[in-house]
């Protein structure tokens with residue numbers, strides 16, 4: 179682990195930060211480890227056109243659920259939608275297995291509050307690996323920052339998803355097993371099976387989306403370009419923006435977090451904003467917030 183300053187190293191090694199393997203901590207980190215190890219099962223179950231297609235669709239839903247749902251809607255309220263709309267997009271985010279919406283949003287708002295300062299839990303100043311995923315293994319990351327999500331706690335359905343999100347993931351895996359088995363029977367020549375679909379859509383897809391989303395915390399605070407005088411180390415990173423449906427324009431986002439659009443220039447591809455525009459045209463979302471025109475100039 180590389181620490182950029184002695185102060186940072188002291189914080190990370192503080193007693194409350196040292197790993198304590200309580201049952202709650204294990205319940206938090208064991209699925210992370212098992213999901214990564216489970217990716218190797220791809221070589222056991224093989225692949226099929228059907229499995230890879232459902233893998234891409236699932237990944238897109240998970241990515242949109244986190245980056246547009248958890249992030250742009252819940253954490254920053256950068257657009258409006260109906261309560262059922264909010265539930266559905268949050269459900270998509272829950273499917274990504276990145277803990278519940280209240281936990282995710284609390285930690286993300288905390289990150290914006292203390293970006294790259296001593297209190298920032300996942301600054302790359304503590305090491306690139308730490309910012310990418312190491313911080314998730316710290317007991318310090320387990321408690322939800324309830325003080326920062328009082329606005330979301332008023333929705334019982336969001337509290338429900340926060341508490342029982344794993345039911346969504348397990349239920350989806352069972353559904354995928356059923357779909358894969360049905361496909362195997364109906365289309366015996368396609369080399370599809372229930373186990374194959376579970377590995378591709380519940381394991382591999384979840385892990386791929388993990389690393390895409392985590393890249394905003396790690397690479398987008400270390401590698402890329404800057405154009406505003408923000409006090410953090412945030413960067414705009416073209417590759418990460420492609421991997422995150424636009425959240426890689428992370429420096430723009432840190433400068434103006436309330437914007438539903440993260441790519442401020444026409445060439446800054448922002449898939450989420452394009453999807454939100456389409457959803458706005460059909461009336462599912464509205465009031466997409468944008469930065470003042472002066473910022474675009």
Ligand SMILES: [Zn+2]
Pocket residue numbers: 289293394395399412428432
């Ligand atoms: Zn950031």
Ligand SMILES: [Zn+2]
Pocket residue numbers: 249253254286290431435
């Ligand atoms: Zn944010």
